[in-house]
Amino acid sequence: MxxxxxxxxxxxxxxxxxxxxxxxxxxxxxxxxxxxxxxxxxxxxxxxxxxxxxxxxxxxxxxxxxxxxxxxxxxxxxxxxxxxxxxxxxxxxxxxxxxxxxxxxxxxxxxxxxxxxxxxxxxxxxxxxxxxxxxxxxxxxxxxxxxxxxxxxxxxxxxxxxxxxxxxxxxxxxSPQAHDAAYAAVSHLPHLIAFALINGIMGQDHGKDYMSLAGPGFRDFTRIAASDPQMWRDILIANREELLAQSKIFQQTLQSLEQLISSGSGDVLEVLIEQASESRAHWRMSSHKSQK
Amino acid sequence: MxxxxxxxxxxxxxxxxxxxxxxxxxxxxxxxxxxxxxxxxxxxxxxxxxxxxxxxxxxxxxxxxxxxxxxxxxxxxxxxxxxxxxxxxxxxxxxxxxxxxxxxxxxxxxxxxxxxxxxxxxxxxxxxxxxxxxxxxxxxxxxxxxxxxxxxxxxxxxxxxxxxxxxxxxxxxxSPQAHDAAYAAVSHLPHLIAFALINGIMGQDHGKDYMSLAGPGFRDFTRIAASDPQMWRDILIANREELLAQSKIFQQTLQSLEQLISSGSGDVLEVLIEQASESRAHWRMSSHKSQK
Missing domain, CATH: 3.40.50.720 (NAD(P)-binding Rossmann-like Domain)
Known part of the structure; x- marks a missing residue:
């Protein structure tokens, strides 16, 4: 007490x-x-x-x-x-x-x-x-x-x-180091990506029209883009080292997938999507075992 | 009938x-x-x-x-x-x-x-x-x-x-063209990003530990990564031209944000996050006006 x-x-x-x-x-x-x-x-x-x-x-x-x-x-x-x-x-x-x-x-x-x-x-x-x-x-x-x-x-x-x-x-x-590395990957990078995706779309001539056509996948994917700007400015800058390292890994992975798409390598692409799909399907939030 | x-x-x-x-x-x-x-x-x-x-x-x-x-x-x-x-x-x-x-x-x-x-x-x-x-x-x-x-x-x-x-x-x-451009931006690219994010994390030594620490933001952001691999392999390859164009715009936007983070330019970064946050906060799914 x-x-x-x-x-x-x-x-x-x-x-x-x-x-x-x-x-x-x-x-x-x-x-x-x-x-x-x-x-x-x-x-x-x-x-x-x-x-x-x-x-x-x-x-x-x-x-x-x-x-x-x-x-x-x-x-x-x-x-x-x-x-x-x-x-x-x-x-x-x-x-x-x-x-x-x-x-x-x-x-x-x-x-x-x-x-x-x-x-x-x-x-x-x-x-x-x-x-x-x-x-x-x-x-x-x-x-x-x-x-x-x-x-x-x-x-x-x-x-x-x-x-x-x-x-x-x-x-x-x-440790503080392990914390910042983990959350750079599973929280700070997803926020950065969501901000970039929205700004990338809205910066295009038809961006607003595109957004108006979006469905439930987009809704959930971009929910975190609506987060508090000042708070997230601070977080992204405070953890910049780990965040930029994670962003680099992400972009390399993205570019490997792009190459497979570009060359029409459907078989390998499917295997890699399956890996992602399986990992995500088996994931559960640790304190919410019942929730997907 | x-x-x-x-x-x-x-x-x-x-x-x-x-x-x-x-x-x-x-x-x-x-x-x-x-x-x-x-x-x-x-x-x-x-x-x-x-x-x-x-x-x-x-x-x-x-x-x-x-x-x-x-x-x-x-x-x-x-x-x-x-x-x-x-x-x-x-x-x-x-x-x-x-x-x-x-x-x-x-x-x-x-x-x-x-x-x-x-x-x-x-x-x-x-x-x-x-x-x-x-x-x-x-x-x-x-x-x-x-x-x-x-x-x-x-x-x-x-x-x-x-x-x-x-x-x-x-x-x-x-038109089919307008459709494919719009959905490359608001559906196909988000799926590609979600697949890349999960694979990028799981490819790291501590990737599984990182995932176990993730919260509700990660849950919603990555939900679409659990989608059907064969279906998405087909979609990503079928619409590759528009998808890769959208992915390029996204990566350029991401890299601009990274530069601001890297140089600690908090003021400009906050303005750009605010743009994303406002755009997303005002967005509504067209057939579901009541849903965020």
Whole structure:
């Protein structure tokens, strides 16, 4: 049981965490701060937080658990704002989609207190943002990746793991490097491709007409292209090294398929499509065994 | 009202058409043929067809409406098998995902009877195939693209349009060329990309681990990668010219984004992501205005 959650960033991710933590009976008081005072006020009016703080530092004051739910690019500035109140008994977590950059910022800024920080990436979200879409079940049944470093305190890592588990999450631990490599492949690259596909079509004379003819395959394939631009700008740049490496592999694979198509090599092409089709047909989301 | 439907190919697409035509009270008798006799038998046992024909020609004998629901690569051979029974009062349609190659085959094979053929592409399907998945509502509320040529008989074009409309479809007419260009962009290229993405990931040492960490964005983005290999081999090769042109535009757009990521040009990158995000957020499937 925690005394006080210091919530920095009262949007979709932060607000949903606050609601879930309160429902689970794990926290007595939630003090929230958002960059925009109107967001913080709305969060309090909605009952997502109990008290509005005028600064990130004041949200952390008295908190034994802190969640950073800000855009990845704002992480370092947030660490700077709160570092004087991060002690060995404070559990500090984030929800960022990239981890190496967050860990680097934590090392640089938190220094001796870096052990209190447990980097987290919950595999969840919505295409809409803002506290008005906060959902007490956003994290229920989802994977949460923890990427501790050698300096992370065992006690804080265990606490973080316990909190997410109590919210109904499936907790996985890996290194920040392994995390960023994996999500470059299965999340960041698909987003980049979806953005490029839409812009490539819309840049053509008949692009809008083409889009109007599209069906359910296109709908699902491009759903992630509607994601938040600022958030994704930050992610793609923060994880650029792994992302560009994955994009290179993808383009090489694409070009091999193109060559087979170009030369009409149907047999080999079919074998390769079959490999893709089988791999995808047998895949299941780890925390949603029943869903395709 | 038609006397007899000659159904060539009693799989998902053909079987669903037969069920819908019968439910609409538009046909008295359905004679079906499939390459595999066991499929034809199952179709009759399920009540999808009334009579099993031992050949495509015999399915067409006595038919005033004929539907070819065979893989695109089998279209020409099917035309050859039935051409002697295609008269000016027979309405012949197909359901192929590409149209220039089908129209070319029709011209070559049907010759003077080519006017009876109305090329059709219903924008529907399932990831599963076979008559056991036939669904009376597969076409309900969906778009159907008709791609008549200058020799198509007006009467047959009108009949085709009426049939699909009676099944609850939204009928659109365009040239085979325009059709193939549009679907290269919004269907064939997304499939090619999805196949390449999966194979690119699975070809890596940790590919399987990466896949196991993927979430709902990946699930939706890659759903089409599980499509039927033979069908997609045929489509990608049949429409290769338009597909490769679209793939080139896509790769150029992707590489422009990569350059911005590589140089850390966040502002321009955000503007371009915002363009994609806005375009996608405002897009709606034309026959499903309520669906995202």
């Amino acid at each position: 925690f005394e006080q959650l210091g919530l920095i960033g009262c949007g979709l991710m932060g607000g949903s965490f606050a609601l879930a933590l309160k429902r689970a009976g794990l926290v007595k008081r939630i003090v929230g701060y958002s960059k925009s005072p109107s967001t913080t006020e709305r969060a309090r009016q909605m009952g997502v937080i109990d008290v509005e703080a005028p600064s990130a530092l004041l949200a952390v004051s008295g908190a034994d658990i802190v969640l950073l739910a800000v855009p990845v690019s704002a992480t370092e500035a947030t660490f700077k704002a709160i570092r004087h109140l991060v002690g060995p008994n404070t559990l500090v977590m984030d929800v960022g989609s990239t981890k190496r950059d967050v860990v680097d910022a934590a090392r640089r800024v938190l220094r001796d207190s870096v052990g209190s920080f447990v980097p987290c990436h919950p595999i969840t979200g919505k295409e809409v943002s803002g506290v008005e879409h906060a959902d007490v079940d956003l994290y229920t049944g989802k994977q949460v990746i923890l990427t501790p470093i050698e300096r992370t305190l065992t006690a804080q890592l265990q606490k973080a793991s316990d909190v997410w588990t109590a919210l109904g999450c499936h907790v996985i631990k890996m | 038609f006397e007899q439907l000659g159904l060539i190919g009693c799989g998902l697409m053909g079987g669903s058409f037969a069920l819908a035509l019968k439910r609409a009270g538009l046909v008295k008798r359905i004679v079906g043929y499939s390459k595999s006799p066991s499929t034809t038998e199952r179709a009759r046992q399920m009540g999808v067809i009334d009579v099993e024909a031992p050949s495509a020609l015999l399915a067409v004998s006595g038919a005033d409406i004929v539907l070819l629901a065979v893989p695109v690569s089998a279209t020409e051979a099917t035309f050859k098998a039935i051409r002697h029974l295609v008269g000016p009062n027979t309405l012949v349609m197909d359901v192929g995902s590409t149209k220039r190659d089908v129209v070319d085959a029709a011209r070559r094979v049907l010759r003077d009877s080519v006017g009876s053929f109305v090329p059709c592409h219903p924008i529907t399907g399932k990831e599963v195939s076979g008559v056991e998945h036939a669904d009376v509502d597969l076409y309900t509320g969906k778009q159907v693209i008709l791609t008549p040529i200058e020799r198509t008989l007006t009467a047959q074009l009108q009949k085709a349009s009426d049939v699909w409309t009676a099944l609850g479809c939204h009928v659109i007419k365009m």
